Amino acid sequence: MAGTHEGTALVFPQLTEAFEPFDNKPHAQKIVDATGANLVILEFAQGQVWREHHSVHPVIVQVLKGRVEFTVKDEIIDLVPGTPIHLTSHLLHEVRAMEPSTVMVTMLTGETHEPAKTNVEGIRSI
Incomplete structure (x- = not known):
């Protein structure tokens, strides 16, 4: 199958500077609904926790800045930039910020969004 020059690329701004955590909880913001x-x-302040929860879609979680303790299936995993984790749908997990941290979650929805819906300043489409 040959590649194509048809399609869209989204270029994101510096996401570690995009939001501030709330005083009493992490700040969660969906920034894009894109195809797939x-x-x-x-955005977490040190010590903030996203209590045990799950996603209806498989997800990839990656730390962009900082360090978090990621608890899944009674195991604590030290997540830092460069160590993403993939979770199947509905798997319970918890996130605790050990320092100020920015975490990006990629929800693998399989949905089609043409064009992509964005919710943050500075995203550029090519």
């Missing part, structure tokens, strides 16, 4: 995936940014 949604992106969510979570």
Whole structure:
């Protein structure tokens, strides 16, 4: 199958500077609904916790800045930039910020969004 020059590329701004955590909880913001995936940014202050929860879609979680303890299936995983984790749908997990942290969640939805719906300043489409 040959490649194509048809399609869209989204170029994102510096996401570690996009949001501030709330005083009493992390700030979660969906930044894009795109074909195949949604992106969510979570901004944590040190010590903030996203209590045990799940996603209806498979997800990839990656730390863009900082360090979090990621608890899944009674195991604590130290997530830092460069160590993403993939979760199947409905798998319970919890996130605790060990320092100020920016976390990006890629929700693998399989949905089609043409054009992509964006919710943050500075996203450029090519």
